[in-house]
Amino acid sequence: xxxxxxxxxxxxxxxxxxxxxxxxxxxxxxxxxxxxxxxxxxxxxxxxxxxxxxxxxxxxxxxxxxxxxxxxxxxxxxxxxxxxxxxxxxxxxxxxxxxxxxxxxxxxxxxxxxxxxxxxxxxxxxxxxxxxxxxxxxxxxxxxxxxxxxxxxxxxxxxxxxxxxxxxxxxxxxxxxxxxxxxxxxxxxxxxxxxxxxxxxxxxxxxxxxxxxxxxxxxxxxxxxxxxxxxxxxxxxxxxxxxxxxxxxxxxxxxxxxxxxxxxxxxxxxxxxxxxxxxxxxxxxxxxxxxxxxxxxxxxxxx
Numbered sequence: 001x002x003x004x005x006x007x008x009x010x011x012x013x014x015x016x017x018x019x020x021x022x023x024x025x026x027x028x029x030x031x032x033x034x035x036x037x038x039x040x041x042x043x044x045x046x047x048x049x050x051x052x053x054x055x056x057x058x059x060x061x062x063x064x065x066x067x068x069x070x071x072x073x074x075x076x077x078x079x080x081x082x083x084x085x086x087x088x089x090x091x092x093x094x095x096x097x098x099x100x101x102x103x104x105x106x107x108x109x110x111x112x113x114x115x116x117x118x119x120x121x122x123x124x125x126x127x128x129x130x131x132x133x134x135x136x137x138x139x140x141x142x143x144x145x146x147x148x149x150x151x152x153x154x155x156x157x158x159x160x161x162x163x164x165x166x167x168x169x170x171x172x173x174x175x176x177x178x179x180x181x182x183x184x185x186x187x188x189x190x191x192x193x194x195x196x197x198x199x200x201x202x203x204x205x206x207x208x209x210x211x212x213x214x215x216x217x218x219x220x221x222x223x224x225x226x227x228x229x230x231x232x233x234x235x236x237x238x239x240x241x242x243x244x245x246x247x248x249x250x251x252x253x254x255x256x257x258x259x260x261x262x263x264x265x266x267x268x269x270x271x272x273x274x275x276x277x278x279x280x281x282x283x284x285x286x287x288x289x290x291x292x293x294x295x296x297x298x299x300x301x302x303x
Contacts, residue, residue: 004125005030011103011121016114019052019104019248022095026057051247056102058244059083059092062237066258069230074217075281076261080136082115083241086251091115093122093136096129104248137259141284168220169203170194177201184278184296187211189288191263192224192279193296194231197272202228204279214262214281227265231277234267255294259286266290268297276300 004022011017012034022030031053036046063078070078081092088106091114095101101122105114119136126133135141167185171178181193181203187210194202205211206220215223238253245253256267264286266278276297280289 001029003128005032007121007124007128008032008101011117016107016110017103017105017118019049019102021053021056021102023056023060023100023102025098026060028053028056048248052102052104055090055104055244055248056092056100059090059102059241060100062240062244063092066237069226069233070258070260073223073226075263078258078260079134080119080257080259082111082137082255082257082259083245083253084111084255084257085245085249085253087249089115090245090249091118093118094134095122095125096131099129101125106249134261135283135286137257137290138284138286138288142287167203167205168207168224170201178203180296180299184292186288186292188282189280189285190278190292191281191289192227193293194228194277195274195300196231196235196277197270197274200228200231211281227277227279230265234277235273235275238267238269255297257286257290264289266293268293270297270301274300 008020008022008030009032011020012032014034018033018035020032021028031049033046033049036049039047041047041050063081067078077094079094083090086108088104088108089111091103093101103118107114115137116139119139122136123133133140167182169178169182177195178201181195181201184190184193185203185205187205187208191206191211192204194200204224206223234256238256242252254269258265262283263279263281266289268276270276276293278289278293280286
């Protein structure tokens with residue numbers, strides 16, 4: 001554990017990752033703070049450090065509750081969670097089963113950079129404890145010049161399916177709401193998107209031949225149904241996260257990234273209690289799908 005603490009200490013920075021906590025289950029094993037300003041508790045521990053330790057523990061309990069949902073989808077373990085608020089972000093990474101790293105930053109303009117730093121550090125930690133690296137946030141894939149992505153369909157197939165021919169939508173008639181959802185989809189990124197605004201609008205590419213390998217043990221409709229139910233639960237998860245994080249970061253959760261071993265689920269809050277839920281099934285395209293959900297969110301917020 002001492003070696004892990006030394007490696008984690010290299011990540012600390014007052015203008016970057018100011019707080020890091022390594023947990024074994026819900027027990028904090030290593031607590032590191034670059035910013036210890038402010039009051040202390042009766043034991044002389046800075047209150048801000050205590051607040052982050054408590055926030056990470058509550059996050060552990062919240063994410064544990066989501067595990068059965070991902071188990072049902074057979075997409076692997078939850079390996080990376082990113083919570084974005086206006087003032088910064090929380091990162092929560094799987095090091096090995098039962099061991100997680102919590103990190104917090106108020107550098108709202110450096111979230112992507114710091115997320116990648118955490119991913120690199122956690123993969124270093126995984127090698128220390130004899131685990132293979134994971135493609136957190138698809139950062140390993142982005143660093144690779146070529147990413148091998150097995151498929152049951154080749155772009156050279158003739159005839160290649162047209163985009164519209166493989167898109168399933170909850171509202172098949174073109175319109176100002178469903179059209180942006182369909183446009184946001186891409187085989188090399190976002191495979192499912194749902195917009196919750198009183199009514200629920202959704203579109204997906206689950207019938208595309210290139211995605212066939214993701215439906216060996218399930219069907220496109222079952223996945224749609226499961227992601228639809230998960231979408232109804234995520235606002236409640238976001239509210240509980242807001243309650244857990246209000247002592248450490250200002251503002252309510254804007255985005256949640258739930259990165260599993262096979263793809264990711266995205267929650268993007270919009271004004272007026274509206275929100276988006278997106279899904280990619282391809283781990284090597286997690287970053288691309290994240291960007292697509294963000295762009296669509298900005299488009300709908302402005303509209």
